[in-house]
Amino acid sequence: MTLSPSLIYIGDHAFQEWISLIEITLPSKIEYIGGYAFEKCQSLEKVENNSSIKEIKNNTFANCKSLKQVTIPSSVRIIGVCSFYGCSSLKEITIPSKVNEIWESAFQYCSLERVCIPKSVKSIEKNSFDANCSKFHS
Secondary structure (H helix, E strand, C coil): ECCCHHHHHECCCCCCCCCCCCCCCCCCCCCCCCCCCCCCCCCCEEEEECCCCEEECCCCCCCCCCCCCCCCCCCEEECCCCCCCCCCCCCCCEEECCCEEEEECCCCCCCCCEEECCCCCCCCCCCCCCCCCCCCEE
């Protein structure tokens, strides 16, 4: 699904549990994506995130069990609580260079094999990553 290029706001719970959503492209004018916006979208595999958001809110993509590929925009500074919690198909993530906080359980219960954490990150809260994350890079 491609959203309107003029869209600037996606509210809390906006697409929550939308079973048929497989792929979504978020336009560059989006300034806010609410918490739980895509939570439990069981078929969601790919998120092309071109938005200008500064924070990935709590539980935004939690329990998207089919999510394999996600782009975190370079504008993001905070990755919120449980934002990718339970994304069990997510194998790789690159954290943008402006991120300075990764909150509790952000990537817990993912199947991450490769994680790139930039030097800008000052705080990583408990359970942000599972112990099975095998390759971390800075």
